[in-house]
Amino acid sequence: MIMADAPQQAPPGRVADLTGFVCPMTFVRFKLEIEKIAPGEAIEIVLKDGEQMRNVPRSIKAEGHRIEGIRQDAGKYRLLVRKKQ
Numbered sequence: 001m002i003m004a005d006a007p008q009q010a011p012p013g014r015v016a017d018l019t020g021f022v023c024p025m026t027f028v029r030f031k032l033e034i035e036k037i038a039p040g041e042a043i044e045i046v047l048k049d050g051e052q053m054r055n056v057p058r059s060i061k062a063e064g065h066r067i068e069g070i071r072q073d074a075g076k077y078r079l080l081v082r083k084k085q
Helices: 025-034 051-062
Strands: 015-017 042-048 066-073 076-082
Touching: 015 025, 025 042, 025 051, 042 051, 051 066, 051 076
Parallel strands: 015 042
Antiparallel strands: 042 076, 066 076
């Protein structure tokens, strides 16, 4: 699933590579990263295929954040996530 009409990159320095974690720690790490930014700001989250891509996007949406774009890059997925207001 790739959303073409959304911005494709987060502001410089707003990238969290979560590929080294195993669920549920992946989502815990996401929550720590999203707390570092202000409401309405965006962050790019990097995930692996499989369990991370099945579980983390669903949890992000359940928390009220918005996924504005997903792109595949070198076997990883880059999600542009906008923090809820």
